[in-house]
Amino acid sequence: MSNPLASLAADRQAGLRRGITSVCSAHPTVITTALARAVREKRPALIEATCNQVNQEGGYTGMTPADFRDFVAGIAAKVGATPDDYLLGGDHLGPNPWRKLPARAALERARTMVAAYVDAGYGKIHLDASMGCADDPVALADEEIARRAASLAVVAEAHAKKSGQALPYYIIGTEVPTPGGALESLDHMVVTDPANAARTVELHRQAFKDAGVEAALERVIGLVVQPGVEFGHDSVVQYAPDKARALSAYLDEAPGLVFEAHSTDYQTADRLRELVEDGFPILKVGPGLTFALREALYGLDAIALALDSSWREHTLAAAMEHIMTADPGYWRDYYQGDAATQRWLRHYSYSDRIRYYWTSEAAGKAVGRLLAQLGEQRLPEVLISQYLGRLYRPVVTGEVAPTAASLVRAAVDAVLEDYAAATRG
Structure with missing residues (x-):
């Protein structure tokens, strides 16, 4: 080409x-x-x-x-x-x-x-x-x-x-x-x-x-x-x-x-x-895309807990906290402050240092457990509105299927759409 x-x-x-x-x-x-x-x-x-x-x-x-x-x-x-x-x-x-x-x-x-x-x-x-x-x-x-x-x-x-x-x-x-x-x-x-x-x-x-x-x-x-x-x-x-x-x-x-x-x-x-x-x-x-991916996964994590209280023992957020604190090399020199500040930065900072962990074996298993928990079921619109608000409108209009895997991809694609709109000419 x-x-x-x-x-x-x-x-x-x-x-x-x-x-x-x-x-x-x-x-x-x-x-x-x-x-x-x-x-x-x-x-x-x-x-x-x-x-x-x-x-x-x-x-x-x-x-x-x-x-x-x-x-x-x-x-x-x-x-x-x-x-x-x-x-x-x-x-x-x-x-x-x-x-x-x-x-x-x-x-x-x-x-x-x-x-x-x-x-x-x-x-x-x-x-x-x-x-x-x-x-x-x-x-x-x-x-x-x-x-x-x-x-x-x-x-x-x-x-x-x-x-x-x-x-x-x-x-x-x-x-x-x-x-x-x-x-x-x-x-x-x-x-x-x-x-x-x-x-x-x-x-x-x-x-x-x-x-x-x-x-x-x-x-x-x-x-x-x-x-x-x-x-x-x-x-x-x-x-x-x-x-x-x-x-x-x-x-x-x-x-x-x-x-x-x-x-x-x-x-x-x-x-x-x-x-x-x-x-x-x-x-x-770069980080903006994996930030959106993390938002979607954590939103699904909250939906899984809303649907089944026993999920509290398996949440993705808890698994990622364990993974990141066990191997702090990708965030330790970047996130300053007391323990509470470092904790929320690990998960929610715009710099998105959590992105370095998603492809690890442990994180892959944790994400896999979440997606398996939700499976192919159609997630309730009210929970999508509550925890994945940016995707509520495309779900109710039929543009995005209300399933876990579809919602993750749609979250990333929503960011790419802003860039596509800017660069189409």
Whole structure:
């Protein structure tokens, strides 16, 4: 298929305000729902993996880029999606997983990772060499960041040609919040200065030329900047177009480029549409999708208890609390406060650190028990209204079946619909 990213900048120049949703998740229900929507709408899905999630050493999912490709392909086959229905991307590809090593060693591993992504057929590569390594200064110089990114592009170009894969499209720039949500106060969100955006582009262009991959510049189609959106544990900074007006205007001086917006999770549908209109046609979402999935599962958990008081001995929420406290590695450094605060953050924080546990064997069994408890029965509308309010209307209108499995998928799809509405053009 032709790469759906190729026309984004030209569409904007032509006054067409359309884009694409970047689904950054490894959860099978999320990917299933995104691919089913792609088939239904006849619009390609963009499925992305991050450097920490998927790399040549397995990442936290245990999957290499080829494994993740095959994982997505297996789901695609089940929903009737063909390779033309989706594109794979790699996010924040650089030395981040190995930043505790000296720079030389970390960058060598990063090059191996980029090669693995390209060899596996990923058509979108975000080059991110912004993080310092063990022997680097606290803050890397912008020129060095660009030089390192270009060295990764050299590997990507060479491996695409050697393996016969289509040449990838690139995203550059790294002025983004902490992946997965902010850890600090959200009181001082600063939109990227247009001058900084221009400097990032110019430095990368020069670095690509110096590295001998000038031809790849025509496939550098996106720049990651901070449009002023973010979420913390219990609050969201919504997009304010007035604050980003000067940044958006920069695109008029940069034909061939668009912006990629990270941390768009929990933005309202109107704000998502405004982001696309203002030059951010690539909208990344990850925790927001698994947050919706968790809401649906916990709602079903409450329904199961309402229908059968003996379920109190088997609730999913209790099982997940046990799983997370027994293995605190994914949340301990992120959730501060007293024991009570940490407990509700584990389950309900917008940063959704619980998402790292859903694919564990223990969590899988707990979810399986819940779904088996409810089975295929039609759940009472009044309980859906009480515990799954967002899905009440599509249930009573017949759009969504009032069964447990259907309601979980519908919860994720409701979030994707906000993104689809914003990006249809």
